[in-house]
Amino acid sequence: MVTIRDVAKRAQVSVGTVSRVLNEHPKVRPVTRRVVLQAIEELGYRPNAMARNLRSSRTDVIGLLFHDLAQPMAIRSVRGAEEAASASGYGVLVTDAQGDADKQEEHIRRLRERRADGLIVFPVGPRTSVVNAVSEGDAPMPTVLIGQTAPHAFLPTAVVDEGPAVEEAIGHLASLGHRRIAVVTSRTYTNQSRGRMFQAALRRCGMDGATSVVVEEWQDAVEVTRDLLTSDDPPTAIIAGTHGLAPWVIQGIRAAGKRYPDDASFVAFGESDWALAFDPPLNVIAVDFYTHTRDAAALLIRMLKGDESAPRNVSHQSVYSRRGSVGPVPALKHSGEQR
Amino acid sequence: MVTIRDVAKRAQVSVGTVSRVLNEHPKVRPVTRRVVLQAIEELGYRPNAMARNLRSSRTDVIGLLFHDLAQPMAIRSVRGAEEAASASGYGVLVTDAQGDADKQEEHIRRLRERRADGLIVFPVGPRTSVVNAVSEGDAPMPTVLIGQTAPHAFLPTAVVDEGPAVEEAIGHLASLGHRRIAVVTSRTYTNQSRGRMFQAALRRCGMDGATSVVVEEWQDAVEVTRDLLTSDDPPTAIIAGTHGLAPWVIQGIRAAGKRYPDDASFVAFGESDWALAFDPPLNVIAVDFYTHTRDAAALLIRMLKGDESAPRNVSHQSVYSRRGSVGPVPALKHSGEQR
């Protein structure tokens, strides 16, 4: 392996000088600089990041910890983080808690051992678990939380503000006469604060709440949806709490012998190209996780660089997109089957 | 920061001994071991991976380099690699070449500087570019290529064997009378060897080739598909060369005022839950990239651990799933519109 000493020898300078040109220190004579650069070139020298890390106690790596990497939004987040990180010379270490708070803590612990410079977390379970894990030890690990609903008191947060979009969606349903709504969610993504916000919105629109079903595996949503729709008192609208559930809910609607939006309206959280490919296309409540996580990573990196003017939180609003999967409740249409 | 010296002091032993218990060296007296462990516990000591790395010249990190992280299969691969790595105490650094061979080389260079222990690459452009970049310098970086069609001569390869599935799909189409096929692919995923294999299969089935269109952006597939289908001599079957294209092709079919499978058959490369949610569901040619990349990562890790009995390549076959998006060519159905 070719080290900084080899370069120094070849360039007839000291290692200190080589280090200086490597780190773009201003006080290096242009001639010296050129000689060193040439030696580096000739030797094909690559600085050893490990040694550099040890010395500077930085790794230029940020951790990206997911509650569940199987969520369709995850890939957009990975891309966003990778893009922001890459642009600043950082690397992104991706880990997956698989919906398990214990795994989440274990991953945080590992990332601390690896001395990741910072961390972005999509939390699973109570946030305190994350807070404890990142602040464990002497120096807490700089962390940006991906926030559900509200910023966190201790940790900088990239908040996904779903409130207005949810209100709008519920209002839309209410205006079309819907009173009985069912929400299907997955075990790996149960967001309590969203649940509360949701219930509040429902009440405000004159509904007394929604049936909520949590499925273990996404495909279980087929059966769950079918049963819901074929029950004695079926909901008139179904909401998929996570984008991964949407294709299964759609199959469930079909399995019940129904169609949206005529027999039941359908709204999904999350967005994908597929939502537009259906006929009619799907109404969704979604935030752009690519941008969101890119901004979260950018914020983290500003923090890491000691940028005092960095904001404490960033926020993006979810948007409710009206397409074709929501319609009036069947009862209100009476007979005559329009459309 | 609490270091190994602090632990040694507290446990009244030397740093060497602490290091030994840390590394589960067999020759440590159980009593000593316990005392050290206790000191570690009390001090909340976490070994510093950077120092360890420098000393052992291993980082326990593998790089995962994508040709295009926006491909829907990417997330499955990330999960597979993360799972295999995590299970063996490795971390996964994810990078994205965004369809650009130069970026690919740049990322490989960066990963070498970071001293990633190994690398998994979904190559973009000529493989030689990857081979050069990983073998640059004194010690080549252990690398597993994700293979398109065939294993590589120099690098261990995780081969996606698409041959039989493609043959079967083409045969299926041929048996239903299809003679004019169009393939829509994306700029960021153009696989030359697949193209050749494809043409060979077509010829074998008595077709003289397929129209092939490369789109710049996925959504361009809408227009392209519509134009194809409304031309004077439209293809009777459309193939989406990448799963990300499928929803757009579907929209294109609709934009042309047509329906699959009646007016044109449709097959997509790649798989997703959405393919099952359509009515009728989509025929696909796909390999399980979760398993595939998990196995690729496992192979890499075996290599890194010096496992001589590790196979040189691994391989998974693509599968052609017949669902409902392929039917007889319109002309053969004459009038009478069955179904």
Added chain:
DNA sequence: CTGTTAGCGCTTTCAC
């Protein structure tokens, strides 16, 4: 401007 030097925290001989 440049050379010299002292470690960063850990693993790993080499003695005892």
Added chain:
DNA sequence: GTGAAAGCGCTAACAG
């Protein structure tokens, strides 16, 4: 079994 000591390759502080 355990301790002492020599660095891994680099950065930064201090002289000059």
